Amino acid sequence: MTNQNNSGSFGSSRGLLQKLKKDKNRKASSTRWIGRQLNDPYVLETQKRGYKSRAAFKLLQINEKYKFLFPGLSVIDLGCAPGGWLQIASQKVSSMVGKEKVVGVDLIPTETVPGSISIIGDISDKIVGEKLIKMLGSKANIVMSDMAANTTGHRQTDHIRTTYLLETALSFAIENLKKNGVFLAKCFKGGAEVHALSLMRKHFSKVHHIKPDASRKESVEGYVIAIGYKG
Numbered sequence: 125m126t127n128q129n130n131s132g133s134f135g136s137s138r139g140l141l142q143k144l145k146k147d148k149n150r151k152a153s154s155t156r157w158i159g160r161q162l163n164d165p166y167v168l169e170t171q172k173r174g175y176k177s178r179a180a181f182k183l184l185q186i187n188e189k190y191k192f193l194f195p196g197l198s199v200i201d202l203g204c205a206p207g208g209w210l211q212i213a214s215q216k217v218s219s220m221v222g223k224e225k226v227v228g229v230d231l232i233p234t235e236t237v238p239g240s241i242s243i244i245g246d247i248s249d250k251i252v253g254e255k256l257i258k259m260l261g262s263k264a265n266i267v268m269s270d271m272a273a274n275t276t277g278h279r280q281t282d283h284i285r286t287t288y289l290l291e292t293a294l295s296f297a298i299e300n301l302k303k304n305g306v307f308l309a310k311c312f313k314g315g316a317e318v319h320a321l322s323l324m325r326k327h328f329s330k331v332h333h334i335k336p337d338a339s340r341k342e343s344v345e346g347y348v349i350a351i352g353y354k355g
C-alpha cells in the first residue's frame with residue numbers, strides 16, 4: 125500500500141546529519157554512498173510512502189510543475205524498474221486493475237504495481253515497442269523515459285550512453301504518441317544531446333529542461349519535457 129500523500133514536497137524532519145561509525149574495511153566510496161543515503165530526506169520519505177524508488181519524487185515534482193498526468197490518459201514508461209514512476213503515473217491517470225492504462229518495460233524485472241503492466245525487454249528492440257502498444261491497445265498520450273545506462277564514472281562515456289537512450293526513447297515516442305502527446309526523458313547535458321533536442325523542437329510545440337529538487341544537485345542528471353506532439 126502506498127501512502128496517499130501525493131505531493132512531491134514535504135517537511136524534512138531530519139535536521140541533524142547522521143554520522144557513520146568508522147570501519148577500516150569499508151571503501152571510502154561506500155562510506156560516502158551510505159552517508160548520503162542516511163542523510164537524504166527523500167530516501168526516508170520514499171520508505172514512509174511505500175514508493176518503489178526515490179525516483180518517484182522526481183516525477184511528482186515534474187508533474188507538479190507541468191501538470192501533464194491526469195485521469196483518463198495512457199502512459200508508456202521506458203526503463204520502469206523498480207516501479208516508482210509506474211506508481212505515480214497509475215495514481216495520477218487513475219489506471220485500474222484489469223483496465224490498465226499504464227504500461228512499462230525494463231531490462232530487469234519490475235515489482236508489481238497495481239494499475240500497471242510491465243514487461244522485461246530492451247526498448248531498442250522494435251518488437252518490444254510493438255508489444256507495449258499492443259498491451260495498451262492504442263498509441264499513448266504520454267511516453268516517459270527514466271532510462272539510464274550503468275555509469276562508468278567517465279563523464280563523456282556516461283553522457284554518450286545516456287544520450288543514446290534518450291534518442292531511442294524519442295524515436296519510439298515520435299512513432300507511438302497520439303497528437304498533442306507529451307514526451308518526458310532523462311537527459312544529461314554534455315553536447316551530444318543537441319540532435320535529440322532539435323528533433324524534439326521540430327515535432328513538439330514546446331521543449332523545456334527541468335532539474336527537479338529530488339535530482340541530486342551534484343549530479344549531471346536532468347530531464348527534458350516536450351509538450352504538444354504535432355503528429
Ligand SMILES: C[S@@+](CC[C@H](N)C(=O)[O-])C[C@H]1O[C@@H](n2cnc3c(N)ncnc32)[C@H](O)[C@@H]1O
Pocket residue numbers: 176177179180202203204205206207208209210229230231232245246247248270271272273289
Ligand atoms: C533510473 S532506473 C528507472 C527508475 C524508475 N523510473 C523508477 O521510478 O523506479 C533506469 C532503468 O532503465 C533501465 N534501462 C536501461 N536501458 C534500457 C533499455 N534499453 N530498455 C529498457 N530499460 C532500460 C535500467 O535497467 C534501469 O532499471
